[in-house]
Amino acid sequence: MTNAWYLYVFFAAALVCAGLLGLLGKRNLIKLLIAIEVIGKGVSLLLLSTGFAKGHILTAQALVITFIVVEVSLVATALALIINVYRHTKSLDVRNLAKLKG
Amino acid sequence: MIVQTALLIGVVLFSVLAIALRDVLRSAISLAVASLLLGIVFFKMNAPYAGVFEISVVAGLITVLFILTIALTRAGDEVRESRLVNWVFPLVFVAFVAVDALVMKSLLGKVPALAAGAEAGTFGEVLWKGRTFDLVGQIAVILAGVFAVLALFRKREKHD
Numbered sequence: 001m002t003n004a005w006y007l008y009v010f011f012a013a014a015l016v017c018a019g020l021l022g023l024l025g026k027r028n029l030i031k032l033l034i035a036i037e038v039i040g041k042g043v044s045l046l047l048l049s050t051g052f053a054k055g056h057i058l059t060a061q062a063l064v065i066t067f068i069v070v071e072v073s074l075v076a077t078a079l080a081l082i083i084n085v086y087r088h089t090k091s092l093d094v095r096n097l098a099k100l101k102g
Numbered sequence: 103m104i105v106q107t108a109l110l111i112g113v114v115l116f117s118v119l120a121i122a123l124r125d126v127l128r129s130a131i132s133l134a135v136a137s138l139l140l141g142i143v144f145f146k147m148n149a150p151y152a153g154v155f156e157i158s159v160v161a162g163l164i165t166v167l168f169i170l171t172i173a174l175t176r177a178g179d180e181v182r183e184s185r186l187v188n189w190v191f192p193l194v195f196v197a198f199v200a201v202d203a204l205v206m207k208s209l210l211g212k213v214p215a216l217a218a219g220a221e222a223g224t225f226g227e228v229l230w231k232g233r234t235f236d237l238v239g240q241i242a243v244i245l246a247g248v249f250a251v252l253a254l255f256r257k258r259e260k261h262d
Contacts, residue, residue: 002210004103004106005210006206006207006210007103007106007107007110008110009206009210010202010203010206011110011111011113011114013198013202013206014114014195014198014199014202015113015114015117017195017198017199017202018114018117018118018121018195019117019121021121021191021194021195022121022191025183025184025186025187025190025191026121026183026187027181027182027183027184028126028181028183030126030129030130030168030171030172030175031121031126031129033168034120034121034129034130034133034168035121037120037133037160037164038117038120038121038133038136041113041117041136041137041140041160044140044152044156045113045140045143048144048147048149048152049147051149052147052148052149054215054218055220055221056218056221057147057148057149057221058221058223058224058225058228058229059221059228059232059233060149060152061149061151061152061225061228061229062225062228062229062232062233062236063233063236064144064149064152064155064156065151065152065155065229066233066236066239066240068152068155068156068159068160069159069240069243069244070240070243071160071164072159072160072163072164072247073243073244073246073247074247075164075167075168076167076247076250076251077247077250077251077254079167079168079170079171080250080251080254080255081254082171082175083171083174083175083254084254086174086175091181092175092181093181093182
């Protein structure tokens, strides 16, 4: 069981790392949100694999479903914000948000 | 185990593609494929409910939301990305995966685990009885999301 757990956690860490690198490097607002989604995938994989390895898969499933609901709410709000930012600045570049003028 | 490994490699591959691809629409579709593969991994882990949620909500609903946003902001997708990222990203990622492969196994042995009794009952019982507070929180989060979207898309007053 530990070997399977190791495999899942290994890939979960890789997903979180890819998402963090995307968050650090990208400038497109939609790309940043996609990077957050990738981190979320890593976290849900970690939660479920730990539940699977420790014999608590039902609790882990309940937590993952809660996490997915929160994720959907977050994405809907963030995409609405992105559309509003686009209407104001006519661009999706995150650097435009750093200008505090007007 | 080989099937799971292949699926997980696919998840990581499509997730990296989703971040690295230049076209945002292709990124969104790559993310959906990664979610689909992750859902299948959840099914293989004896977690059908989480798998169904992952495939229907994350691969379905969130992808639709992303594509809708991309369609609404189509003219603004010419964001110039930093060139440095194009070669730093794969380099750091490969280095991290190498360190991950070397260190993770010994790290996992050191993780302390709280003692807990074996699970009993069905998924429904665990969800309704054990995690009731989470369900209340979920309702609050959904309501907060709905109100946030309503507030962001409200019609402007004429004197604004």
